[in-house]
Amino acid sequence: MAEYMAQGKKPEVLFWVGCAGSFDDRAKKITKAFVRLLNKANIDFAVLGTEESCTGDPAKRAGNEFLFQMQAMTNIEVLNGYEIKKIVTACPHCFNTIKNEYPGLGGNYEIMHHTQFLKSLMEEGRLKVEGGKFKGKRITFHDPCYLGRANGEYEAPRELLQKLEVELVEMKRCKSRGLCCGAGGGQMFKEPEAGNKDINVERTEEALETAPKIIAAACPFCNTMMTDGVKAKHAEEDVQVLDIAEMIANAEDL
Amino acid sequence: MQYIPNILFSIALAVGIGYFTINIRKIIRNIKLGHEIDASDNTAQRWSNVFRIALGQSKMVVRPIPGLLHIFVYVGFVIINIEVLEIIIDGIFGTHRVLFSILPTGLYNFLIASFEILAFLVLIGVILFWTRRNIQKLKRFWANEMKGWPKNDGNIILYFEMVLMVLFLTMNAADQSLQSLGASHYVEAGSFPISQFIAPLFNGLSEGTLIAIERGAWWLHILGILVFLNYLYFSKHLHIILAFPNVYFGKVVPKGKFKNLDSVTNEVKMMMDPNVDPFAAPAEGVAEAPAKFGASDVMDLNRIQLLNAYTCTECGRCTSECPANITGKKLSPRKIMMDTRDRLEEIGENINKNGEFKPDGKQLLDDYISREELWACTTCNACVEACPVSIDPLSIIMDMRQYLVMEQSAAPTELNVSMTNIENNGAPWPYNQMDRLNWKDEN
Numbered sequence: 001m002a003e004y005m006a007q008g009k010k011p012e013v014l015f016w017v018g019c020a021g022s023f024d025d026r027a028k029k030i031t032k033a034f035v036r037l038l039n040k041a042n043i044d045f046a047v048l049g050t051e052e053s054c055t056g057d058p059a060k061r062a063g064n065e066f067l068f069q070m071q072a073m074t075n076i077e078v079l080n081g082y083e084i085k086k087i088v089t090a091c092p093h094c095f096n097t098i099k100n101e102y103p104g105l106g107g108n109y110e111i112m113h114h115t116q117f118l119k120s121l122m123e124e125g126r127l128k129v130e131g132g133k134f135k136g137k138r139i140t141f142h143d144p145c146y147l148g149r150a151n152g153e154y155e156a157p158r159e160l161l162q163k164l165e166v167e168l169v170e171m172k173r174c175k176s177r178g179l180c181c182g183a184g185g186g187q188m189f190k191e192p193e194a195g196n197k198d199i200n201v202e203r204t205e206e207a208l209e210t211a212p213k214i215i216a217a218a219c220p221f222c223n224t225m226m227t228d229g230v231k232a233k234h235a236e237e238d239v240q241v242l243d244i245a246e247m248i249a250n251a252e253d254l
Numbered sequence: 255m256q257y258i259p260n261i262l263f264s265i266a267l268a269v270g271i272g273y274f275t276i277n278i279r280k281i282i283r284n285i286k287l288g289h290e291i292d293a294s295d296n297t298a299q300r301w302s303n304v305f306r307i308a309l310g311q312s313k314m315v316v317r318p319i320p321g322l323l324h325i326f327v328y329v330g331f332v333i334i335n336i337e338v339l340e341i342i343i344d345g346i347f348g349t350h351r352v353l354f355s356i357l358p359t360g361l362y363n364f365l366i367a368s369f370e371i372l373a374f375l376v377l378i379g380v381i382l383f384w385t386r387r388n389i390q391k392l393k394r395f396w397a398n399e400m401k402g403w404p405k406n407d408g409n410i411i412l413y414f415e416m417v418l419m420v421l422f423l424t425m426n427a428a429d430q431s432l433q434s435l436g437a438s439h440y441v442e443a444g445s446f447p448i449s450q451f452i453a454p455l456f457n458g459l460s461e462g463t464l465i466a467i468e469r470g471a472w473w474l475h476i477l478g479i480l481v482f483l484n485y486l487y488f489s490k491h492l493h494i495i496l497a498f499p500n501v502y503f504g505k506v507v508p509k510g511k512f513k514n515l516d517s518v519t520n521e522v523k524m525m526m527d528p529n530v531d532p533f534a535a536p537a538e539g540v541a542e543a544p545a546k547f548g549a550s551d552v553m554d555l556n557r558i559q560l561l562n563a564y565t566c567t568e569c570g571r572c573t574s575e576c577p578a579n580i581t582g583k584k585l586s587p588r589k590i591m592m593d594t595r596d597r598l599e600e601i602g603e604n605i606n607k608n609g610e611f612k613p614d615g616k617q618l619l620d621d622y623i624s625r626e627e628l629w630a631c632t633t634c635n636a637c638v639e640a641c642p643v644s645i646d647p648l649s650i651i652m653d654m655r656q657y658l659v660m661e662q663s664a665a666p667t668e669l670n671v672s673m674t675n676i677e678n679n680g681a682p683w684p685y686n687q688m689d690r691l692n693w694k695d696e697n
Contacts, residue, residue, distance in 0.1 A: 017690070019681035028693040049691040053680030061633045062669050063548065063655030065515045067677060069522040100511035105519065145634040150510025176639055177316075180577040185633030189672035189682050193630040196582030203577075 004046050005082060011046035013117075014084045016098065018091035019054050020220035026227065027220035033249035034090050034114055041127040045088075051078050055097040062186035069105065072097075076107035090114040090245060092146035092219045093184075099151065113147055114245055115156040115218050122163060129163050132251030139166040140212040142203065142226060143178035144219035157218045160244050164251055169210040179203050181229075183221035204229025208239065215241045256348075263345035263476075270480030277487035281564055284602045287611075291556040296506040303644065308501040313642040317571070320386070323379040327415070330376035331494065334422070337369045341476050354443035366444035370426060374448045377419045384412045394570030399589040404490065404568055411491050414482050421475040427452035428468035437461050440468075493567035497643040500565040503558045504644025509635040512652060515547065548656025551617040552598045555653060562645040563595035572637035572647055578630040585630035587637035587647035593622035594650060619654055628654050629666055 004011055015038065020027035038045050056071030079087075087109050089095050095113045102109070112120070121127040141161060147153050154175045161168050173179045182192070182199025192198060204226055207215045215230070217223040220243075227241045242250075293300075306312045311328060315321035340353045349355075354362045387395045387408060395408065427449035432440040446453070456464060486492050493500075524530045549555050552563075572587035573579050579586050597618045605611050619625075631651045638646050658664045665673070672682040679687045 017693075019683065022690045022693060023681055023683055023685045028696065031693050032696075047691070050688055052690060053687070054676045054682060056676070058682050059673055059676055060512060061652070061655075062665060062673065063652065063657075063659035064665070064673055065518045065547065065656055066522065066660060067673055069514065069518050070525070071676065071680075073522055073526055096508075096510040100508055101514060104514045145632070145636075146510050149635045149639050151508050177575065177636070179580070180632045180634035180636065182577060182581075182632060185631050186669050186672070187632050190629070190666050190668040192581075193578070193583045193585070193626050195578070195584075195630075199577045199581050199632065202581050 002049070002051070010083070012044040013086045013088050014079075014082075015045050015047050016087050016089035016091075016094050016111075017047055017052060018089055018094045018220070020224075021090055022052070024220060024224070026224060030090055030220060030223070030243040030245055033243065034245040036249045037118065037121075037127065037245060041121050043121075043126075048078060048082075053078075055094045055102075057093040057097045058186045058189060060097070060101070061184065068101075072102055072105050072107070076102060076105055079107060079109065084109060087111045088114055088117040090218075090220065090243070092144040092150075093221070096146040096150050113153060113156065113218070115147070115160055116153065118245065118248065119156045119159055122160075129160075129248050129251060130165070132164065134214070134247055134251055135165045137166050137213045138169055138211060139214045139216050140169050140171055140207050140210045141174070141216045141218075142171070142181065142207060142222055143175060144217070144222050145178070145180050145184055147218060148178055149176055157216070157244050160248065161216060164247060166214075169212060171206050171210055173206065179206065181219075181222040181225035183225045188221050188224075198229075198232075200225035200229040201232050204233055204235075208233060208235060212239060214247070215239060216244055216247060217241055218244050260346060260348050266477060266480060267342065267345070270483060274484050274487070277484070280602055280606075281487070281492075283605075284598050285557050285560045285564065287553050287598070287601065288555050288557040288560040291558055293503050293558065299506045300502050300504075303504060303506070304498060304502050307504075307642070307644060308498045311642070313640075316640075316642075320383075323382055326372070326375040326379035327383075330372040330379075333372055334369050334376075336365065337422075338476070338479060341472070345476060350439055351441060351443045354441060359443075362443060363445035366426070367447050370423065370446055370448040373419045373422050376415060377423075380412050380415045380419070384409065384416075387412075394574045397570060397573060397586060397588070399586055399592055400568070400570070404592065407489050407491075408568070410485070411489060414478070414485065418475060418478050418482065421471045421478065423449045423452055425468055425471035425475060428456060428464050428471060431456045431459070432461065432464050432468060435461055435464070437465070490566065490568045493565050493643060496561065496565040500561055501644045503561060505638070505646055505649075509638055512649075515656075518547070546657065547660040548658070549650070549653035550619040550657045550661070552594060552601060554657070555594070555650060559594070559646070559650055559653075560598055562647075562650075563591050563598060565643055566591040566595065566645055567643075568592060569642070571640040571642065572645070575636040575640040577632055577634060577636065583627075583630040584624065585627040587651075590623060590627070590647045590650050591645060594618065597622050619657065623654065625658065625664070628658065631655075 015035070017031055021031040022028070053075055054071050055075060056068035059071065060068035087098060089098070089111070092113060095111060098107065098109060099111045118127065122129065139161060141157060143154060158168065179202065180199060181203050207226065215226050217226055223241055223243055230236050230239050230241055311321065311325055314324050340351065343352045344350055357365070386392050395405070426444070426446050429440060429444070430446050430449060430453045433442045456467070486495070546554065552560060566588065568588055570588050576585065576587055600616070601611055604614055628651055631648070633648060633652070635648060638648050675682050675684050679685060681687070
């Protein structure tokens with residue numbers, strides 16, 4: 001982004017990569033797949049790079065409002081400094097925080113989840129996708145809480161899957177009643193409380209009941225949780241966990 | 255002498271309504287122990303929610319079977335109250351079926367007939383509800399927090415409703431028999447699609463006996479209603495009234511939007527502003543920082559959260575959708591609401607006794623809600639989504655987490671580590687901020 005600024009240019013959209021997308025080896029693949037799609041659609045985009053910092057979501061949901069607001073205000077200063085108007089992110093937690101909690105602290109942006117952004121690119125004809133290698137494959141979609149229930153977006157990811165001409169099979173608990181993967185509210189960074197099962201295993205079992213070839217995800221944390229779940233059920237030979245952006249990019253071997 | 259029944263009735267009515275009013279005032283006083291909260295926004299959306307979710311029962315029917323049964327009972331409850339109006343007028347003035355002399359015959363007969371059908375549907379609904387609780391033993395009615403009083407409370411309500419409906423139909427059946435005998439005072443009025451099947455049981459009874467049955471059922475029915483009205487305060491059944499205001503005050507922003515604490519905003523702004531004089535005395539008129547961050551007791555919650563607690567009817571839909579509860583963790587969103595109400599009631603009793611709240615060495619945190627429960631939440635909003643009356647257990651969990659973290663620094667160790675990471679290197683993991691863009695050049 002700093003380079004754009006130095007050249008006096010403004011990108012069409014800022015890609016908010018997020019911590020998982022920047023550091024987590026699995027999530028970095030999602031980042032790279034999404035970037036391939038942005039490039040293919042000739043989107044003029046920028047990233048903040050080393051100037052990006054955690055949105056503060058895990059701190060806020062853990063109860064640390066101080067840390068959250070410090071992160072938020074620092075990020076808002078950077079974003080406002082670059083006069084950012086439009087943001088896209090592949091992480092529903094970043095999406096939710098920037099969309100809902102930044103405006104009250106002075107950060108007003110048009111923010112889209114990457115599934116919404118990709119959908120709009122297809123509607124505008126800037127990105128074309130046909131079935132490719134996923135055509136007719138049995139696939140189930142796991143709703144991220146912070147995209148679905150938290151913000152009411154259930155259709156964008158499903159419409160993308162339809163574009164891939166997959167056979168979409170819904171789990172028993174889906175959309176507004178979708179079961180959490182177990183990562184939200186700071187759980188990603190701590191051991192679960194005592195119980196009789198891990199949440200990601202419960203959710204993975206439900207996904208496996210649909211006998212899918214692929215469990216489609218739209219959140220880097222869900223992705224990790226479901227991948228671990230699939231491993232716990234020793235199903236990694238038969239079932240892949242893929243982000244929708246990866247599926248679209250892979251469909252055409254981008 | 256002939257006015258004794260009228261006088262007795264008026265006294266019963268006054269006592270019934272009077273005692274209920276006293277208790278409702280206690281509830282209002284207790285709710286006002288919470289922080290004020292502004293809910294003057296989104297008026298149109300709020301009213302639309304009341305019509306859709308409360309009046310329209312839109313969230314009840316997410317589960318079709320109990321949803322439909324509940325609609326029977328709910329519609330019955332609302333509509334049959336028109337009949338209660340007639341009973342009250344009759345009781346005070348000694349009339350009989352007073353609406354018959356006011357309304358057109360056809361309309362009156364239609365009303366009585368629909369009351370009967372509704373009463374029958376209520377009876378079926380209530381019996382099936384009882385079966386679901388006690389025979390089918392649905393898991394959500396047998397959770398840990400439902401042991402003892404909550405379980406009995408649920409059944410007592412169902413017994414009340416069964417008895418009231420049976421009395422209502424018995425009264426009509428006896429009335430009908432008296433009408434066909436041509437008993438004086440019993441004008442031929444009403445149409446009885448259900449109680450006509452009960453009436454044959456009374457064949458051969460004398461007029462005197464029938465009058466005793468009719469009067470007995472009439473009195474027990476209305477007295478039962480007054481007792482039931484007053485039972486509400488002691489029961490989870492308050493939702494029949496509070497559901498409406500509660501839905502009005504329910505969350506009208508996206509579920510993912512958690513409120514930003516203004517007091518923290520001010521401090522963070524001061525911290526980040528290089529021109530601020532850290533030793534400056536607060537300006538005149540500036541609101542004092544609150545005594546504490548987050549909530550450790552019910553007085554730290556806001557009034558909507560306390561209204562939520564009184565509204566909860568312990569149906570357990572929240573708990574049955576909670577990922578933590580499903581996988582055997584201690585957390586149950588329903589228990590969060592029940593604990594909040596129990597603690598609020600305890601404080602209310604304390605105030606009744608002492609005139610003001612005398613510290614009792616207890617609080618909501620630890621004495622009612624354990625830390626283990628609070629830390630098991632994934633903030634997924636399933637409980638909020640599931641609640642048919644727009645209760646938000648998650649907001650209480652979040653306020654209590656804030657207290658734990660910001661007042662007590664008592665987060666689980668691993669969470670503290672990740673928060674330190676965020677503070678130091680801008681990510682929950684210990685990576686170097688300077689490596690953020692490395693993915694660009696990797697394959």
